[in-house]
Amino acid sequence: MWLKENKAALLAQYHNQYVAVINNQVIEFAETEEVLKERIRERKLPLFLPVIQKIEAETTQPPSITDLRQQEESDTLEFKSTLQWDVKQSRKNEELRFEVLGTIVGFMNHEGGTLLIGVQDDHSVLGLEPDFYTLGQGKNLDDFQQLLNNLISDRIGTGFAPLIKIRFEKVEDKEICAIDVKRAAEPVFLDAQEEKQRVKKFYIRQGNTTRLLDVEETHHYIRLNWK
Numbered sequence: 001m002w003l004k005e006n007k008a009a010l011l012a013q014y015h016n017q018y019v020a021v022i023n024n025q026v027i028e029f030a031e032t033e034e035v036l037k038e039r040i041r042e043r044k045l046p047l048f049l050p051v052i053q054k055i056e057a058e059t060t061q062p063p064s065i066t067d068l069r070q071q072e073e074s075d076t077l078e079f080k081s082t083l084q085w086d087v088k089q090s091r092k093n094e095e096l097r098f099e100v101l102g103t104i105v106g107f108m109n110h111e112g113g114t115l116l117i118g119v120q121d122d123h124s125v126l127g128l129e130p131d132f133y134t135l136g137q138g139k140n141l142d143d144f145q146q147l148l149n150n151l152i153s154d155r156i157g158t159g160f161a162p163l164i165k166i167r168f169e170k171v172e173d174k175e176i177c178a179i180d181v182k183r184a185a186e187p188v189f190l191d192a193q194e195e196k197q198r199v200k201k202f203y204i205r206q207g208n209t210t211r212l213l214d215v216e217e218t219h220h221y222i223r224l225n226w227k
Helices: 007-014 033-042 065-070 094-108 129-135 141-163 215-225
Strands: 017-021 026-030 051-055 077-080 113-117 164-171 174-181 190-194 197-206 209-213
Touching: 007 017, 007 026, 007 051, 007 141, 017 033, 026 033, 033 051, 065 113, 065 164, 065 174, 077 094, 094 113, 094 141, 094 174, 094 190, 094 197, 094 209, 129 141, 141 164, 141 174, 141 190, 197 215, 209 215
Parallel strands: 077 113
Antiparallel strands: 017 026, 017 051, 113 174, 164 174, 190 197, 197 209
């Protein structure tokens, strides 16, 4: 039961590793079960004492991007037109990145969810081509995904990467990105930018919006939602 309840935190630390658990505590871990058992023997512990399990993500197939696009935005679904192309001003705008990252953090601090990039609020398909343009000539999906991964690692934290899956699908002959996010087992903060300083910001999902909490609200939310 403890392994199931703490799956998200264990994934962040022991993804694809075998762990040995005694009294709700990981005492050893290794890449293979054989190596793990050998380490347990070296500690002169009987093999029946710890619970041994491989920590891996569930393989349940997520809904297709085509199906998600037909749904309404909710506490677990959000549409973003672009990652960093300002549609209104027709220029690159890196500040828009933090709207995407804030939504990801909001999902992690709530119940998880999926963010679609390349789909507008009215469900129409814009695609990723405007964002490709901001990356430079000849840039493609691989470059877009690399940018996303770098932003997630730098602004949210590499340790949370196992809770985030990026996938792509063509809709109306245009590439769309889906970011599937799982709930985190601990509070997640966004390392945001204010002028030339980095500041920690705490986001949650509230209905079909992502909300930034102030210090007092953050304290109460964390106290109520994590033990």
